[in-house]
Amino acid sequence: QVQLVESGGGLVQAGGSLRLSCAASGSISSINSMGWYRQAPGKQRELVAGITSGGSTIYGDSVKGRFTISRDNAKNTVYLQMNSLKPEDTAVYYCAADNRYSASTEYDYWGQGTQVTVSS
DSSP, X not given: OEEEEXXXXXXXXXXOOEEEEEEEEXXXXXXXXXXXXXXXXXXXXXXXXXXXXXXOEEEOTTTTTTEEEEEETTTTEEEEEEOSOOXXXXXXXXXXXXXXXXXXXXXXXXXXXXXXXXXX
């Protein structure tokens, strides 16, 4: 099994920045892709960013140009640098990881989430 723990959330004013971190533990060698999702009250969970073990990235349209995902494989950690934050970025942000040995196209592991609140 893999455990994911997010950190770095908090309260920030619009236009500010935050960096989220997600530390993975457990069966680390089984992890392939990792990503960040978010869910705001009354909204569906949406993809924020994803990154493969080789470094290929994908971003949701709403965060392109503002957010950057990266990972340090040696530290088993993925990061989300969030710049130019907007009130609509307010949500619980979840870290996710995919098991490379699973045939599922969905992420297999999820963290507990960290709250990001952006005030206007």
